[in-house]
Amino acid sequence: MDRHEKTPADFLITCVDHVITCDDTFQVFSPGAIAVHQGTIVAVGTPCELHQRYEAKETVTLSGHIVLPGLVNTHVHGAMSLFRGLADDLPLDRWLHEHIFPAESRHVQPDFVFLGTLLSCTEMLLGGTTCFCDGYFFEEAAAQAADLCGIRAVLGQGILDFPTPDAPDPKAVRHRIQAFLENFPRTSARLRPSLFCHAPYTCSPETLQWAKAVCTDRGMLFQIHVSETRWEVETIRSRYGTSPVAHLERLGILDDQTLCAHAVWIDDQEIHLLAETGACMAHCVESNLKLASGIAPIPAVLKAGIPVGLGTDGCASNNDLDLFSEMSLTARVHKAVTGNPTVCDARRVLLMATRMGAHAVGWGAATGSLEVGKKADMVALDMERAHLCPLYDPTSHVVYAARASDVRHVWVDGVPVVRDGVLKTVDVPNLLREVRKAAAVIAEGMFFR
Ligand SMILES: [Zn+2]
Missing domain, CATH: 3.20.20.140 (Metal-dependent hydrolases)
Incomplete structure (x- = not known):
């Protein structure tokens, strides 16, 4: 296909070891890719297929990861x-x-x-x-x-x-x-x-x-x-x-x-x-x-x-x-x-x-699975961990072996809110300082009650 015939997309997540869609038929693409445009999922499939169809402004290569719905x-x-x-x-x-x-x-x-x-x-x-x-x-x-x-x-x-x-x-x-x-x-x-x-x-x-x-x-x-x-x-x-x-x-x-x-x-x-x-x-x-x-x-x-x-x-x-x-x-x-x-x-x-x-919770039309037309709410789990190796079934690992600390990247509405394990929207060290201050007041209240 000619380069100019490709459909534009804001970004393409590609070379993912396993994309678990959680759709009606519980499709898993191994390897998988997801194209996102204007915060919405426009395609889910194999890397080969999506690279042929989409011209993305940004490509995020996620080998060694599982991607699942948020x-x-x-x-x-x-x-x-x-x-x-x-x-x-x-x-x-x-x-x-x-x-x-x-x-x-x-x-x-x-x-x-x-x-x-x-x-x-x-x-x-x-x-x-x-x-x-x-x-x-x-x-x-x-x-x-x-x-x-x-x-x-x-x-x-x-x-x-x-x-x-x-x-x-x-x-x-x-x-x-x-x-x-x-x-x-x-x-x-x-x-x-x-x-x-x-x-x-x-x-x-x-x-x-x-x-x-x-x-x-x-x-x-x-x-x-x-x-x-x-x-x-x-x-x-x-x-x-x-x-x-x-x-x-x-x-x-x-x-x-x-x-x-x-x-x-x-x-x-x-x-x-x-x-x-x-x-x-x-x-x-x-x-x-x-x-x-x-x-x-x-x-x-x-x-x-x-x-x-x-x-x-x-x-x-x-x-x-x-x-x-x-x-x-x-x-x-x-x-x-x-x-x-x-x-x-x-x-x-x-x-x-x-x-x-x-x-x-009433958000079923917009989120909860990786499907065309839904919001790009997605999570990438880093599989380069001893407790996730070897891997025979990605769904088994997500439920029985993975931990919250294995989460590496998170998108909401296609916005990368967590990148490389860092939350981009909140100054976390400052937040923790404020929380400790509030907790000191709460603890004092308990003590003098
Ligand atoms: Zn409750």
Whole structure:
């Protein structure tokens, strides 16, 4: 083909040992190449084919790498990374009421949310996560942090029926939501607002229905923690005479724009309800294990066809935002629970961390797989590591052997936000200094409490 007949592209990633597309047929190109133009993937194929078809302004040669879609963290409380390791080894109710809620009421302000979310975004981008779904307070500040560092995000403003850092009077929560929606930065198409009702036991039926109606009205994702603990299931049963999932279904909360985080204690009937309504799930296995909440019945949930993504939950109950360790644990723990080593296979788990997760948080049309027309959200893993050698199956390595620290390059919207392991959008040493200063104040508060 004549040089002049080639199609222009902004850049071509080529000579990649393995490109895992995570598309419908789970195509893997070995070797592979990807052409990107104006932030969008215009072709995925073999290096030979793409070099013939595209005239790229820049060529990035990635021999010794695996390229996969950017990972999607479907459940995070970004600002809580400032509480990383603050209180461990406690049951959920004591952890929340004796440590997290008091620390939140003392410290959570817009600056705190901005700094904590920036730290979380930094950790996530460096570890190959290009999209996250957040829920916390002062979410305008979280949006500003996400905007600054170049990540894709859904930012959910937290709602509870008792005083919170940004709505000290619960009666005024509707004004707070209005202000959040008015102040939400409209500068980036990578950011979407959302509402996050904390749980069925902290939000009344009226609050839940009102918030869901606002989300439906504006085409926003509605998020909620559901059936995280046995205590919650018993509480909802004693209050409403039914299970948390059935309670939400009765209220008309469940549809394909509703994301249920945790769903640990759900029975077959509730799985059926979730599947019927199209509601999605965020599986937070590390957080559920650390707080001894339990283990969600993921093989049954997947069998029912419910879209499930992986979530780290907040840093205070994890204590990191590493989706590689979530994949590894998800692929292992359900085998032990069910006594069946064929469940949650590597391919299925990688799809949970990518395409299914993107669908669950409402970004499925734009990200979650390497396909023509999708945004160029991509991660390159360096394979020149002892723990990744030899390689027979790249998907197996991504799920069972790779670590967040193997991430070498990351693109969001085709923008190289991480190059050679360095985040280009944030001054990381300065950020860590600011975080340590904030942590010193938090530690002092704990000491004199
Ligand atoms: Zn959570």
